[in-house]
Amino acid sequence: MKNVIVLIETSTGWGSGMVRGIGTYLDECGEPWNVFLEPRGKFEPLRIPKGWNGDGVIARVNNEELAQDILDAGIPCVNVSWYDFGPGVIARCTLDEEESGRLAARYYLEKKYTNFAYCGSHWRPTFYDDLFGRAYAQYLQSAGFECHIHTASGMSPEQPWIEQIRLLGEWLLTLPKPCAILAIDTQTSRQLIEAAKYVGLGVPDAVAVLAGEYDELASGITRPKLSMLDNAAQSVGYQAAHLLDRILHGEADGSEVVTISPTRVISEQSTDWTVLPDERLVAALRFLRDNFHRPIQVTDLAEHAGTSRRLLEQLFDRFLDVSPSKQIMMVRLDMAKQLLDRSVLPIADIAARCGFDSPEVMCRAFRREITMSPSEYRRSRRAQ
Structure with missing residues (x-):
């Protein structure tokens, strides 16, 4: 039996999804791993426990000390973070951060925004290379739009919460409105929403906020509810376990890099705003978002928008280049993809x-x- 340690925070939706993915792989492959796992907080420094001597590691290698522990021990490891410690020696299995940034940009562009911003995190070390935010900004620039960047300089985790909120609020006031903001994580996204309230800006009508990671608990407790990038945590966990298994069997080594494509954006109230010139169309889209799981028809959308079916079809064709019936189907299809990727529910x-x-x-x-x-x-999705 192989002894494997999993060093991943268990306090977030991302971490718990990752652990579930590892478990799913073990169920399917039948590997008799003995897995060492302890509860971990998001910002807790991760280290290999003293005295632990095993065969493999799956870890969010986000600090130099942990990377050095792994290198000194010579234990096969798969790193599931965006930090690239030990390149060529520590294998990696992560979400494609650049494609994730581009996905977020496309999401906002489809909502017809013309003002954009990105907010990094003061929790990240200064040496962190934020490919996610850079890809978001570059995609928007290629589409002809400027992206305002908040690098979190001048902020630190040691500052009082209200001081962090005040500084973010001052930045929000400088942005052109309405503005579509992508934040690197749920912690920063929740701070942005609090900062908007602090300076009297509406969310999402003045500023829309999208988190760059998935955490259902964080979204559910935030008001308005937080939209998030579905970062395929279970797929990453599944493939990380598969990669470690291959390494343990001599079929791969530390030079291996596996990237998982992001799934989609999970839309909630913090981005429930489409910059469209006709409120009837916006009303129809909101009704669809809230009721796609019901047996609704195009006539239901038209009735809720206060217009005729024919006029609604013309509005969809003019501003969205899609028919109302096709839009209903695509929204349902997107949710089905999420459930197929994140659950074991029957078809x-x-x-x-x-x-x-x-x-x-x-x-x-x-x-x-x-x-x-x-x-x-x-x-x-599991095979990626």
């Missing part, structure tokens, strides 16, 4: 939760739009 249950008339209808939509069945999609 029939997912179809019902997403508003499809039957599993067969959902299967036809998957094959038509992404050329694979729901089951094939689920397997492809």
Whole structure:
């Protein structure tokens, strides 16, 4: 039996999802690993416990001390963080941070924003190379838009909370409105929302806030609820375990790098704003977001928007270049993808939760739009 230690924070949705993914791999591959796992906080320094002597490590290698522990011990390790410690020696399995930044940019561009900003974190060390924020800004610049950057300089974790909020609030006031803001993590996103309240700015009508990581608990406790990038934690955990297993069997080494594509944005109230010139269209989109799981039709959208079906179709065609019926289907399909990626629910249950008339209808939509069945999609996500 292999002894493997998992050094990942368990206090966040990202960390707990990662652990679930590791467990799913062990269930499927039948490997008899003895896994050492302790509760960990997000900002807790991670180290290999003294006296532990095992065969492999899966860790969020986010500090030099932990990286040196691993290198000194000569233990095979898979790093699941965006920090690149021990390149060529410590293997990596992470979410594609640059594609994640581009995904966030596309999300906001589809909402017709023209003002954009990015907020880094004062919790990150000064040497951290923020490829995520850079990719977001570069994608927007390539589309012809400026991205205002807050590097968190002048802020530190040691500052009182209210002082951090005040500084962020002052920055928010300088931004052109309405502004679409991407934050590096949920902690920073929640601070931005509090800062907006502090200086009297509405969220999302003045500033929209999107978190660069997934944490269902953090979103649920935030008002308005926090939109987040679904960072495929279970897929990363699954593939990290697979990579470590290959290393332990001599089929890979520390030079291996596996990147997982981001899934999608989970929209909640903090980005519930589409910069469109017609409020009827905005009302229809909000109604769809809140009711896609019900058996709604295009006529329901039109009734909620206070217009005729024909006029609503014209508005969708003019400003969104899509029909209302296609939009309903795409919203349901996006939620189905999330559930396939993040849960073990049966296909029939997912179809019902997403508003499809039957599993067969959902299967036809998957094959038509992404050329694979729901089951094939689920397997492809785990195989990334």
